[in-house]
Amino acid sequence: MKKGKICIGQFMSLPAFLLFALFFVYPLLKGIGMSLTDWDGMGTASFIGLQNFMDFFSDERAIHDIGTTLIFAVFSAFLLNVTGLCYALLMNSRFRGQGIARVIIYLPAIISPLIMGYIWYFLLQPGRGYLHYAFLQLGLPDLTASWMGSYRTIMLVLILVNVWQYSGMTMIIYLAGLQAIPAELTEAARIDGAGRWQCFRNITVPLLKPSVRINVVTNIIGSLSVFDIIMSLTQGGPGYSTESLSIYIMRMCYGSKTGYSTAVALILFLIILVPVLISMRLTRAKE
Amino acid sequence: MKRILKIIKGALILLICLSCLLPFFILLILALNSSRRVFYEGNIFIPDFYWQNFLDAWNKSRIGTAMINSAVITAGALILTIAAGGMAGYAIARYKTRFNKLVFGLLLSCMMIPGIINTVPLYTLMRRLHAVNTLWGMVLVCSTLAMPSAVFIFTTFIEALPKDLDEAAAIDGCTGIAVFWKIIFPVIRPATASFVILNGFGIWNNYAQATFFLQSRSKQNIPQALSVFFQQFGGAEWNIMAATSAIAIVPVVIVFLIFQKQFMKGLTDGALKG
Numbered sequence: 037m038k039k040g041k042i043c044i045g046q047f048m049s050l051p052a053f054l055l056f057a058l059f060f061v062y063p064l065l066k067g068i069g070m071s072l073t074d075w076d077g078m079g080t081a082s083f084i085g086l087q088n089f090m091d092f093f094s095d096e097r098a099i100h101d102i103g104t105t106l107i108f109a110v111f112s113a114f115l116l117n118v119t120g121l122c123y124a125l126l127m128n129s130r131f132r133g134q135g136i137a138r139v140i141i142y143l144p145a146i147i148s149p150l151i152m153g154y155i156w157y158f159l160l161q162p163g164r165g166y167l168h169y170a171f172l173q174l175g176l177p178d179l180t181a182s183w184m185g186s187y188r189t190i191m192l193v194l195i196l197v198n199v200w201q202y203s204g205m206t207m208i209i210y211l212a213g214l215q216a217i218p219a220e221l222t223e224a225a226r227i228d229g230a231g232r233w234q235c236f237r238n239i240t241v242p243l244l245k246p247s248v249r250i251n252v253v254t255n256i257i258g259s260l261s262v263f264d265i266i267m268s269l270t271q272g273g274p275g276y277s278t279e280s281l282s283i284y285i286m287r288m289c290y291g292s293k294t295g296y297s298t299a300v301a302l303i304l305f306l307i308i309l310v311p312v313l314i315s316m317r318l319t320r321a322k323e
Numbered sequence: 324m325k326r327i328l329k330i331i332k333g334a335l336i337l338l339i340c341l342s343c344l345l346p347f348f349i350l351l352i353l354a355l356n357s358s359r360r361v362f363y364e365g366n367i368f369i370p371d372f373y374w375q376n377f378l379d380a381w382n383k384s385r386i387g388t389a390m391i392n393s394a395v396i397t398a399g400a401l402i403l404t405i406a407a408g409g410m411a412g413y414a415i416a417r418y419k420t421r422f423n424k425l426v427f428g429l430l431l432s433c434m435m436i437p438g439i440i441n442t443v444p445l446y447t448l449m450r451r452l453h454a455v456n457t458l459w460g461m462v463l464v465c466s467t468l469a470m471p472s473a474v475f476i477f478t479t480f481i482e483a484l485p486k487d488l489d490e491a492a493a494i495d496g497c498t499g500i501a502v503f504w505k506i507i508f509p510v511i512r513p514a515t516a517s518f519v520i521l522n523g524f525g526i527w528n529n530y531a532q533a534t535f536f537l538q539s540r541s542k543q544n545i546p547q548a549l550s551v552f553f554q555q556f557g558g559a560e561w562n563i564m565a566a567t568s569a570i571a572i573v574p575v576v577i578v579f580l581i582f583q584k585q586f587m588k589g590l591t592d593g594a595l596k597g
Contacts, residue, residue, distance in 0.1 A: 045499015046418035049426045052411035052470055055403075059467035060433060063444040070444055077447075126336055139583045140340045143347075146579050148528035150546040151568050154553065155346050158353055158561055166349050166367070173367055200342070212591045253435075261437035263531045267550065282439045282531065289443045289535075298443050305440045312435045 071299035076292040088299035097276050098284065098300065102307075105281045107191060108198070109259035115199045116255045117248065120206025127207065128214045138211075142204035149201065153268025156197050160184055160269075187277045190270060194278060198265055206251050213247030214240070253315040260308050281307075347572075353565035354380075373562070380566035388541060389548035390574060392458060396544055397527045399462035404469045404522070405515055412477025413503045417489065427478065434471035438464075439531050446535050456539040464532050469522045476521075480514035481507060513592060520589035524575060545571050 071088055075081035092098045123141060127134065144152065159166045162181040171178045183189050222235050230238070263282040266272060272279030272287075279287075281304045288297035354377070355370035381387060411430075415423045445464070446455070454460025488510070489502045508515075530546035537547050549571055553564055579586065 043418075043499050045502065046414055046420050046423065048414035048499055048503065049411035049423050052407040052430075052474060053426045055407060055463070055467055056430060056433075056470050059445065059448075059463055060441065061429070063441040063448055066448070067441055067444040123339065126332060126339075131333070137336055137340055138587060139580070140343050142587075143576070143579065144343055146524045146575050147572050148530065148546050150528070150530045150550060151572055154549070154564070154568055155350050158565060159346065159349060166353065169367055204343070208587070208590050215591075257435050257437070261439050261531075263439065264546065267530070268553075285439060285443065286534065289446070294443060301440050301443060305436065308436065308440075315435075
């Protein structure tokens with residue numbers, strides 16, 4: 037463009053910037069200030085330094101919620117990638133009904149995770165869920181009671197429901213990655229006498245690395261802020277055992293501990309920053 | 324040997340598809356049972372075909388109002404984000420000023436930060452703006468959260484366009500804004516489609532923000548209305564709750580099935596770009 041002359045065009049980024057600055061950056065910065073106060077959402081706030089953060093780390097419920105959130109995120113991301121990649125490998129070759137199969141596998145991912153949680157609640161509720169009656173009618177022992185009975189199994193249920201819902205999404209990204217691999221490459225290797233496994237190990241896996249990175253990072257970050265599915269499937273219960281940090285933030289805010297809840301949000305922010313920074317480093321290393 | 328492998332593969336795919344559809348099927352069975360249905364008797368796969376549930380669900384749950392609200396919020400947020408994000412993408416791709424680089428860097432580094440992080444302080448801001456319990460307030464919140472993704476998609480797309488395209492128009496005396504809307508915007512339709520596909524359902528399904536900003540009964544979106552309705556029932560009358568859930572997922576499923584071809588293509592494009 038012409039030098040020295042200021043054109044309107046270059047300021048076209050202004051609306052997006054203003055909107056983002058006002059509704060994202062400003063609250064983010066304001067939250068840092070609020071986290072250092074004892075504000076209850078209504079009255080006046082007084083500065084209490086790092087007290088909220090110290091309270092957080094001495095609160096058993098909060099520490100437990102960090103554990104729940106991390107377990108959910110790490111296992112979800114791992115299983116999502118395993119199933120997504122397996123689905124993609126299964127679906128990569130041409131076959132009749134391929135389009136329909138893809139649409140069906142992707143279908144759960146477009147539906148609100150809140151509603152998904154309710155559907156699985158109807159299925160799994162011990163003593164009255166659909167599966168309870170299914171087990172009874174088939175003459176099998178009622179497994180729903182033991183599935184929903186202990187922290188470990190409930191967490192596993194939550195993770196598996198999440199994996200069930202979003203495998204299609206992970207699959208699509210792996211499929212895109214697989215289809216970007218030139219067919220000549222594998223063909224040439226096959227002619228040179230490489231087996232199927234060798235081809236997969238030495239051609240597919242290395243070329244699929246960018247897809248793995250995208251999937252792992254987005255899945256971990258998405259699962260770290262998990263909210264909807266736990267709200268509808270267990271409400272964070274029994275007790276507070278399956279409560280995630282996002283739910284804890286909301287409950288503290290409603291419980292008139294506004295200052296404290298912003299401090300928890302900052303702690304969640306720092307946790308999420310770890311995979312974000314790792315992914316940025318990896319992207320830069322690639323370039 | 325090859326044949327057996329093919330059969331195993333087909334069976335596996337069929338099994339996966341069934342596992343994806345089964346919960347929907349069971350939801351439908353539950354939604355079609357009368358409240359007096361006792362599951363200990365009779366076939367669990369055949370419901371009572373009690374269609375009254377759907378009428379009751381519709382009348383008791385305000386899901387109709389919620390659907391209109393969700394539609395307004397989704398359309399409003401998508402249009403606003405495409406307009407602001409598209410123009411920003413054009414400015415960033417074509418005018419490499421320090422300000423534009425700053426905007427791009429800021430948005431990109433915030434792209435992965437989920438909304439829940441700043442929702443509480445945002446709530447106090449929204450209250451001062453009288454934007455709580457308004458649809459326009461929710462439009463602004465959702466649009467802000469989708470903005471980084473929009474700017475990223477539009478910038479990468481416009482950067483790949485040849486420069487002569489808009490320079491010729493600029494020489495004819497068009498200003499930047501006119502060049503963007505008349506020349507660039509029609510060309511980047513695939514980018515717009517990609518953005519809508521990647522963000523539309525998320526805005527429609529938003530619950531984490533709606534639970535803060537849409538509490539008034541007449542302004543609820545679908546997830547918020549459902550969760551309030553379910554809390555009211557306190558776990559009773561599953562048949563009506565199931566019918567409400569079934570009604571709530573119908574619009575998304577229809578939109579998804581109609582646009583599934585474009586959808587899958589847009590997703591793949593988006594995945595390759597990322």
